[in-house]
Amino acid sequence: MGLRLTILGCHSAAPKSNAQPSAQLLEIDGHVFLIDCGEGTQLALRKNKIKFSRIKQIFISHLHGDHYFGLFGLIATFNLLGRTEPLDIFGPKGIKEIILLSLKLGESWTKFPLRFHELTQDLSHVIFENNRVKVSTLPLDHRIYTNGFLFEQKTKERPLDVSAAAELGVSSAYFNKAKQGHWVKDESGKEVDFKLITKEPTPNISYAYCSDTAYHKTLEPLIKGVTLLYHESTFLDQHESLCQTTKHSTAKQAARIAEKAQVGHLLLGHYSARYKNLEDFKSEAQEIFSSTFLAREGAIFVIEDRARLELTEI
Ligand SMILES: [Zn+2]
Ligand SMILES: [Zn+2]
Numbered sequence: 001m002g003l004r005l006t007i008l009g010c011h012s013a014a015p016k017s018n019a020q021p022s023a024q025l026l027e028i029d030g031h032v033f034l035i036d037c038g039e040g041t042q043l044a045l046r047k048n049k050i051k052f053s054r055i056k057q058i059f060i061s062h063l064h065g066d067h068y069f070g071l072f073g074l075i076a077t078f079n080l081l082g083r084t085e086p087l088d089i090f091g092p093k094g095i096k097e098i099i100l101l102s103l104k105l106g107e108s109w110t111k112f113p114l115r116f117h118e119l120t121q122d123l124s125h126v127i128f129e130n131n132r133v134k135v136s137t138l139p140l141d142h143r144i145y146t147n148g149f150l151f152e153q154k155t156k157e158r159p160l161d162v163s164a165a166a167e168l169g170v171s172s173a174y175f176n177k178a179k180q181g182h183w184v185k186d187e188s189g190k191e192v193d194f195k196l197i198t199k200e201p202t203p204n205i206s207y208a209y210c211s212d213t214a215y216h217k218t219l220e221p222l223i224k225g226v227t228l229l230y231h232e233s234t235f236l237d238q239h240e241s242l243c244q245t246t247k248h249s250t251a252k253q254a255a256r257i258a259e260k261a262q263v264g265h266l267l268l269g270h271y272s273a274r275y276k277n278l279e280d281f282k283s284e285a286q287e288i289f290s291s292t293f294l295a296r297e298g299a300i301f302v303i304e305d306r307a308r309l310e311l312t313e314i
Contacts, residue, residue: 001029002305003205003228008044009036010269010295012212012234012248013066020044020297021066022211022270024230025055028151029132029305034058035149035209041070042077048298052081057128059135060091061211062146068095072102079110086113090127090135092145093118119147124222138222140213142247148210150222153305158198165197203227205303208263211270214243215253220261227309229263230295232270233281239272251281255288265311269295 004027009020021038025045032054034041045052052074060068068091078087087110089095096116103109117127119137128135131154138148157179165175170192174184178194186192208223211232223229234248243249251268258266266289268281275281278294285292293301293313300314 003028003207003301003303005207005228005230005267005301006048006050007269007295007297007299007301008041008048009038009297010271011297012270012272013064014273016273018297019271019273021069022061023070024209025050026151026207026209028153028205028207031130031133032056033133033135033151036061036067036211037070037074038066039069039073042074044297045074052078053083053085055087056085057088057090057135059149059209060089060095061140061148061209062142062144063092063094063098064144064212067211071099075099075103075110075114076108078112079108083110083112086115088115088117088128090117091119092147093120120145124150136222138208138210138219140210140219141216142212142214146212148208148213148219150206150208150226152206153204155204156201158194158201161197161199168192168197170197202305203309205305205309212248214247215249215257217257219257223257223261223263225262225264227264227303228267228301228311229258229261229265230267230269231257233268233285234270234272236275236280237284239274251285252288255285255292258285258289258292264309265291265293267293267295267301 006025008023011019020040022036023038023041024035026033034055122139126136134152136150140146140148169186178184184192206226208226208229231254233251233254235250240250282294302312
């Protein structure tokens with residue numbers, strides 16, 4: 001168990017063969033989340049052999065078409081497939097109106113509950129939580145209201161050191177308490193540090209998705225130390241001047257924020273269609289942050305749930 005990220009689309013708006021707009025499928029400890037849903041997302045899901053029924057939550061960063069135009073088709077397909085399970089859609093205020101209007105005019109209401117969670121706040125806050133994962137917003141700096149999303153594995157229990165517990169005379173009635181990180185008592189009633197009878201848990205894995213945004217300093221503390229950061233890099237350095245008007249970033253700016261926030265690995269994407277060689281994004285970013293990877297349609301990135309938080313592309 002750990003993290004598995006499938007890139008369904010990683011280009012900016014202009015259509016090109018073999019270049020899809022933004023969409024990613026994230027699995028953390030077996031829980032599946034769809035992040036953004038650009039046009040063509042359902043075809044990409046099919047191509048990558050991902051079962052549609054596994055998707056229960058969809059997170060939409062903003063209401064530019066390259067991040068949500070695929071939602072209409074995906075919802076229609078869920079209906080065709082006879083879905084009955086509720087679908088949670090998190091996105092900016094207005095998303096409910098857009099989707100419901102299209103369903104109303106098409107007289108094609110879904111047979112499954114659509115639950116909208118509209119976002120309006122400018123401060124990072126928790127929007128979803130289950131037993132293993134917590135999701136918070138990451139307010140971004142774009143032309144319209146935009147949020148990135150931070151997915152964090154919840155703190156795990158500390159594994160028990162049974163022989164140490166026996167040696168120190170701690171009864172099994174206290175094991176759960178110690179695993180949760182609380183001091184316990186031995187047979188004589190003396191306090192025992194939980195660290196003496198438990199081991200360190202493997203570190204939590206976290207994933208920050210940041211698209212679309214200009215270089216945004218305010219992000220730094222929010223993504224501090226995340227295991228993997230996806231940051232948009234629409235432009236190369238030669239077009240940095242376009243970032244101010246379009247509110248996008250260069251590969252170097254993405255690398256700068258990765259370095260400042262001391263993240264584990266950086267994944268680039270949302271490339272402008274004007275560039276032919278994506279390797280240029282990687283080499284420009286690596287001048288600043290060495291552990292940089294390139295998102296590509298169909299690529300899968302994996303982080304195993306163990307002490308070394310290595311990123312592998314498969
Ligand atoms: Zn975009
Ligand atoms: Zn945008």
